[in-house]
Amino acid sequence: MSSQDVSSRRVDHASQRRVVDAAIVDAAPTGADLLDTESSVVGSPAPDTPAPDTLGPDNTASDTPVPDTPTSDTSAAGGRDVAFMELAITAARRGPVMDPNPRVGCVIVPADGSAPVTGWHRGAGTAHAEADALRQAGDSARGATAYVTLEPCAHTGRTGPCADALICAGVARVVYAVADPSAAASGGARRLAEHGVSVQGGLLADAAREVNRTWLHSAELGRPFVTLKTATTLDGRVAAADGSSRWITGPEARADAHRLRAECGAILVGSGTALIDDPGLTVRDESGALVGRQPLRVVVGHRGPRPGSRLTDGSAPTEHLATHDVREVLTHLQGRGVHHVLVEGGPTLTAAFLRADLVDEVIAYLAPAILGAGPAAVADLGIVSIDDARRLTITDLRLVGADARITLRPHRRAPLEERS
Numbered sequence: 001m002s003s004q005d006v007s008s009r010r011v012d013h014a015s016q017r018r019v020v021d022a023a024i025v026d027a028a029p030t031g032a033d034l035l036d037t038e039s040s041v042v043g044s045p046a047p048d049t050p051a052p053d054t055l056g057p058d059n060t061a062s063d064t065p066v067p068d069t070p071t072s073d074t075s076a077a078g079g080r081d082v083a084f085m086e087l088a089i090t091a092a093r094r095g096p097v098m099d100p101n102p103r104v105g106c107v108i109v110p111a112d113g114s115a116p117v118t119g120w121h122r123g124a125g126t127a128h129a130e131a132d133a134l135r136q137a138g139d140s141a142r143g144a145t146a147y148v149t150l151e152p153c154a155h156t157g158r159t160g161p162c163a164d165a166l167i168c169a170g171v172a173r174v175v176y177a178v179a180d181p182s183a184a185a186s187g188g189a190r191r192l193a194e195h196g197v198s199v200q201g202g203l204l205a206d207a208a209r210e211v212n213r214t215w216l217h218s219a220e221l222g223r224p225f226v227t228l229k230t231a232t233t234l235d236g237r238v239a240a241a242d243g244s245s246r247w248i249t250g251p252e253a254r255a256d257a258h259r260l261r262a263e264c265g266a267i268l269v270g271s272g273t274a275l276i277d278d279p280g281l282t283v284r285d286e287s288g289a290l291v292g293r294q295p296l297r298v299v300v301g302h303r304g305p306r307p308g309s310r311l312t313d314g315s316a317p318t319e320h321l322a323t324h325d326v327r328e329v330l331t332h333l334q335g336r337g338v339h340h341v342l343v344e345g346g347p348t349l350t351a352a353f354l355r356a357d358l359v360d361e362v363i364a365y366l367a368p369a370i371l372g373a374g375p376a377a378v379a380d381l382g383i384v385s386i387d388d389a390r391r392l393t394i395t396d397l398r399l400v401g402a403d404a405r406i407t408l409r410p411h412r413r414a415p416l417e418e419r420s
C-alpha cells in the first residue's frame with residue numbers, strides 16, 4: 001500500500017526512522033543463549049556424545065558437542081553433518097527475531113582439523129552469517145565444509161552475495177537446511193555448484209524452518225504471517241457492558257502477551273480499541289521497563305489515535321493506516337520489512353481479518369471469569385448456520401498463571417467457487 005492508496009500517517013514524533021532501520025536488540029531470550037559466550041569457536045569433539053539428531057522438547061537444537069562416532073541411525077559423516085547443522089541452527093536463534101532479515105547461522109569446519117567457527121546474522125545492515133563465519137575462519141576456510149541454516153544468498157543487498165564469498169574463500173562443500181524462497185536472493189546453491197562446490201540441501205530443514213517460520217511465510221506468500229491474539233472471559237467477552245476491559249486476564253498472561261509482542265514486527269488495533277482503551281502496545285520487561293527494540297504500532301481505521309494518547313507518546317514507532325482493507329494493510333507492512341503481525345483486536349478488526357481468511361495462528365488467553373454481557377472477541381462474520389462455523393485446530397494448550405492459553409491454527413477455507 002503506497003501512501004497514495006491510503007492516508008498512511010506516522011504519529012511517532014520521537015523517531016522518524018523506518019522500522020527496518022531501528023536499533024537491533026534481541027528482545028526475546030533465545031535458545032541460542034545455550035551457546036556459552038560471544039566467542040564462536042566450537043569446542044573439540046567430545047567422546048560419549050548423545051545422538052546428534054536429537055532435538056530438545058521445544059524443537060530447538062540441543063547444544064550437542066560434536067560427535068566423532070557413528071550413531072545407530074546415521075553414518076559417521078552423516079552424524080557429523082547433523083551435529084554441525086544443529087550448532088548452526090542454535091547460532092541462528094541468536095539473531096533478532098523481529099528483524100526484517102531471516103535468522104541465519106553458519107558453522108565452518110576446516111579441512112585441516114582446526115577448530116570449527118560459528119557465525120550468525122545479527123540483523124539488517126550487519127554481516128550475513130556466512131560472512132561472519134568466514135571472517136573468523138580466515139585461511140582455514142579453504143577446503144572447508146560450511147553448514148548454513150538457509151541457502152546462501154546470490155544477490156547483492158547491503159552486503160555482497162554469500163555464495164560468492166564462500167566460493168572466493170575456497171570452501172569445498174556447503175550443506176544448507178532450507179532453500180531460500182525469496183525471488184531476489186535464491187539461486188545461491190546453483191551458483192555454488194556451478195563453481196565446483198559440493199552442495200547438499202535440506203538437512204534438518206524442519207528444525208531450521210521453525211527458527212524462521214514467519215520470515216519464510218512472508219517470503220513464500222508475499223505477506224506477513226498473522227497471529228491473532230484474544231483475551232476473553234469464559235463466555236468469549238473482551239469487555240464488560242460498561243466498556244471496562246482492564247484486566248480480563250492475570251499478570252502472568254499479560255507478561256506472556258508481552259513476550260509474544262516481542263516476536264512481532266507490528267502490532268495492530270482498530271480505531272475503536274485505540275480510542276476506547278488508549279492502549280500502549282509496547283513491549284515491557286518483567287520490571288515494566290520498555291525493551292530496547294519496539295514493534296511498530298499500527299492503528300487501522302479512519303479515525304486515528306487521539307493527540308495526547310499513549311499511542312502518540314513516542315515510546316515506539318506508530319503508524320495510522322486510514323483504511324478498512326486488511327489485505328492492503330499487510331501489503332504495506334510487508335513493504336516495510338515486517339514478516340510477523342500481531343492483531344490485538346478489537347472485535348471489528350478481528351472479524352475483518354477472519355473474513356479475509358488472513359489469520360495464520362490464533363493465541364487465545366481464556367480467563368476463568370464470566371460476564372454474561374459485553375462485546376465478544378469477534379464481531380459478526382455473517383455466519384448463520386453451525387455448519388458454517390470457522391473451525392480451528394488446537395496446536396498447544398497450557399496454563400499461564402490462572403488463565404489458559406490456547407494456540408490454534410485456523411482451517412483454510414475453500415475458495416468461494418468451491419463452496420456450495
Ligand SMILES: NC(=O)c1ccc[n+]([C@@H]2O[C@H](COP(=O)([O-])OP(=O)(O)OC[C@H]3O[C@@H](n4cnc5c(N)ncnc54)[C@H](OP(=O)(O)O)[C@@H]3O)[C@@H](O)[C@H]2O)c1
Binds near residue numbers: 248
Ligand atoms: N480484551 C481484549 O483483548 C480486547 C482487545 C481489543 C479490544 N477490546 C475491546 O473491544 C472494544 C472495541 O471494539 P471495536 O470493534 O470498536 O474495536 P476495533 O475493531 O479495534 O475498532 C473498530 C473500528 O476500526 C475501524 N476499522 C478498521 N478496519 C475495519 C474494517 N475492516 N471494517 C470495519 N471497521 C474497521 C473502524 O473505525 P473507523 O470508522 O474509524 O474507520 C471501526 O469502527 C473495546 O471495548 C475494547 O476494550 C478488547
